[in-house]
Amino acid sequence: MSDLLPQSDSYDASSIEVLEGLEPVRKRPGMYIGGTDERALHHLVAEVLDNSMDEAVAGHANRIEVELHADYSITIRDNGRGIPIDPHPKFPDKSALEVILCTLHAGGKFSGKAYATSGGLHGVGASVVNALSDKLRVEVARNRELYAQEFSRGIPQGPVAKVGPAPNRRGTTFTFHPDAEIFGALKFRPARLLTMVRSKAYLFSGVEIRWKSAIEDGDTPMEATFHFPGGLADYLNEQLTGNVTYSDKPFAGKVSFQDKFNAPGSVEWAINWTPVRDGFVQSYCNTVPTPEGGTHEQGFWAAVLKGIRAYGELANNKKAAQITREDMAAGGCALVSCFIREPEFVGQTKDRLATTEAARMVEGAVRDHFDNWLAADPKSAGAILDFLVLRAEERLRRRQEKETSRKTATKKLRLPGKLVDCTATNKIGTELFIVEGDSAGGSAKMGRDRKTQALLPLRGKILNVLGAASGKLTTNAEISDLCQAMGVGLGPKFRLDDLRYDRIIIMTDADVDGAHIAALLMTFFYTQMRPMIDAGHLYLACPPLFRLTQGAKRVYALDEAEKERLYAEGLGGKGKIDVSRFKGLGEMDAKDLKETTMDPASRRLIRVSVDDDLPGETSDLVERLMGKKPELRFQYISENARFVEELDV
Numbered sequence: 001m002s003d004l005l006p007q008s009d010s011y012d013a014s015s016i017e018v019l020e021g022l023e024p025v026r027k028r029p030g031m032y033i034g035g036t037d038e039r040a041l042h043h044l045v046a047e048v049l050d051n052s053m054d055e056a057v058a059g060h061a062n063r064i065e066v067e068l069h070a071d072y073s074i075t076i077r078d079n080g081r082g083i084p085i086d087p088h089p090k091f092p093d094k095s096a097l098e099v100i101l102c103t104l105h106a107g108g109k110f111s112g113k114a115y116a117t118s119g120g121l122h123g124v125g126a127s128v129v130n131a132l133s134d135k136l137r138v139e140v141a142r143n144r145e146l147y148a149q150e151f152s153r154g155i156p157q158g159p160v161a162k163v164g165p166a167p168n169r170r171g172t173t174f175t176f177h178p179d180a181e182i183f184g185a186l187k188f189r190p191a192r193l194l195t196m197v198r199s200k201a202y203l204f205s206g207v208e209i210r211w212k213s214a215i216e217d218g219d220t221p222m223e224a225t226f227h228f229p230g231g232l233a234d235y236l237n238e239q240l241t242g243n244v245t246y247s248d249k250p251f252a253g254k255v256s257f258q259d260k261f262n263a264p265g266s267v268e269w270a271i272n273w274t275p276v277r278d279g280f281v282q283s284y285c286n287t288v289p290t291p292e293g294g295t296h297e298q299g300f301w302a303a304v305l306k307g308i309r310a311y312g313e314l315a316n317n318k319k320a321a322q323i324t325r326e327d328m329a330a331g332g333c334a335l336v337s338c339f340i341r342e343p344e345f346v347g348q349t350k351d352r353l354a355t356t357e358a359a360r361m362v363e364g365a366v367r368d369h370f371d372n373w374l375a376a377d378p379k380s381a382g383a384i385l386d387f388l389v390l391r392a393e394e395r396l397r398r399r400q401e402k403e404t405s406r407k408t409a410t411k412k413l414r415l416p417g418k419l420v421d422c423t424a425t426n427k428i429g430t431e432l433f434i435v436e437g438d439s440a441g442g443s444a445k446m447g448r449d450r451k452t453q454a455l456l457p458l459r460g461k462i463l464n465v466l467g468a469a470s471g472k473l474t475t476n477a478e479i480s481d482l483c484q485a486m487g488v489g490l491g492p493k494f495r496l497d498d499l500r501y502d503r504i505i506i507m508t509d510a511d512v513d514g515a516h517i518a519a520l521l522m523t524f525f526y527t528q529m530r531p532m533i534d535a536g537h538l539y540l541a542c543p544p545l546f547r548l549t550q551g552a553k554r555v556y557a558l559d560e561a562e563k564e565r566l567y568a569e570g571l572g573g574k575g576k577i578d579v580s581r582f583k584g585l586g587e588m589d590a591k592d593l594k595e596t597t598m599d600p601a602s603r604r605l606i607r608v609s610v611d612d613d614l615p616g617e618t619s620d621l622v623e624r625l626m627g628k629k630p631e632l633r634f635q636y637i638s639e640n641a642r643f644v645e646e647l648d649v
């Protein structure tokens, strides 16, 4: 087989490239910062800030400054130990600083010796920022001296050099400008940076962060200092200001623990419940935000869930056992921040924590405290429990509703007796013809494709739903037959998933009465099963009005105009052309009906759609369809292409 494929001479060893140094970062930024969009751009700041935070959390720095300059470059400074500038043992002619900035996987956080619990762990962050900046300058104040080195797109612009004395200073300063070759015209957004900086201060109360911006952005302050000894509890209260909560004070705390290697770790949390907004959870590990959650979040929710269930049992509330994590999270607003050694994240942007241990450690740390908190404040605890039980009941009711409606759909319980169902078990490609009158049902029954086409004859006119109270709808026999056949409920109970057929086709006589019935049905579907129309499942069949015969030749005309045209053009046969007008579907034999109206190969269908570009007009159209003059309605259906769009299927 392979002989048949053209061989390419050019694919040999020379086509295998090895990217050196920081080239891979510039070639595939997505792998390192998750893309080249605004989020990725701001992630550069997060990498540098995280390094300073690591230094602070390790107890070596207590002040960080972040300054956005007018040219959209940014400076991040800490008063930590300063990145080492002495020659690196492995590369004697390079400083450790240069190795860190120009080599992937160079760092001091692999062993846990220089840092206990750090956000950094890959030895990649600083070098990635360097690779993606057209200008980057690092200053290190160490041993009373100030050193500096500059880079462009990852390449040193000279060796690290002493640039002066620094008698009262220590720490690291990064100033960089993102490369437009990578990020295009994207610029830092002060508001976004400020949010990041503030949350860091909340996450570690041992640090003071100073913010300064030369660029205005709404009411974002140009200068501010953040220091939050109250930690996450304050952070949560601030985020919930103005919202009613079930407890005056959030359930919050901070606990230290030891992991199985006896390494120190800790978790801090705050949670409160509110009925007025959706819940949220923001989690962090070693001050790195984990928007996709992970094991620390899992452990936290497990503790809270078990706690509330146990409390419910104690309070003799049997329904508390039904509460799930999903109910907990609805209306539950939570912050979770843990510090652990050697965390494992998914990806360099660290969106999710993967350390399995964290789940158990966090759960263990939070659980007892939650039990105590609930017991100490029965008023809040009772309110939260009631709220969660209500959520659980609501969820269960929704599920049961869905289950019963599916049962009618799939197990064909209580299908109406007059439904002539199709045999296909898969709903794709199936059609339900809603036909007018029993006689039409006869021809349609013989002309249908038994496998995919089902029939539901409707007797007489169904009531005018536009004026009907909804109570009347549910008790109307025709309508309940229709709903059962389709497998769906009315109005808010309608679920598109439950629809038993792919297409619902209204097939009525091509006369005024037929048009009236079609209009009634369309109005009914429009008001009660709108999603079905929006998803394109509702159709009108187009039975012909005339049959023209000339000898053995036989053609159909949909309307007067088509009849005239065909008559004038002739049928190509010999002799006189006979024209007969169908008075109704019942007049057509099975063959005629099949060929003209039902057989997908030769029929015409109109798909019913609602034109949303015409606000206000739809209901007006519905009124018109339902208006007093039936002729108008008929005209409308056959001619107006705005509400109904023609489609050959």
Ligand SMILES: Nc1ncnc2c1ncn2[C@@H]1O[C@H](COP(=O)(O)OP(=O)(O)OP(=O)(O)O)[C@@H](O)[C@H]1O
Binding pocket: 047, 051, 052, 055, 078, 080, 081, 082, 083, 084, 100, 106, 107, 108, 109, 110, 119, 120, 121, 122, 123, 124, 125, 126, 127, 128, 172
């Ligand atoms: N502000 C700083 N103060 C002291 N040392 C720093 C500072 N910034 C970086 N370093 C040193 O440089 C090393 C490399 O930093 P880099 O951000 O590249 O990797 P990392 O932080 O170890 O891991 P990650 O890739 O997960 O961020 C760090 O491990 C640390 O030893």
Ligand SMILES: [Mg+2]
Binding pocket: 047, 050, 051, 119, 120, 121, 124, 125, 126
């Ligand atoms: Mg780092």
Ligand SMILES: [Mg+2]
Binding pocket: 100, 101, 102, 103, 104, 105, 106, 107, 123, 124, 125, 126, 127, 128
């Ligand atoms: Mg590095």
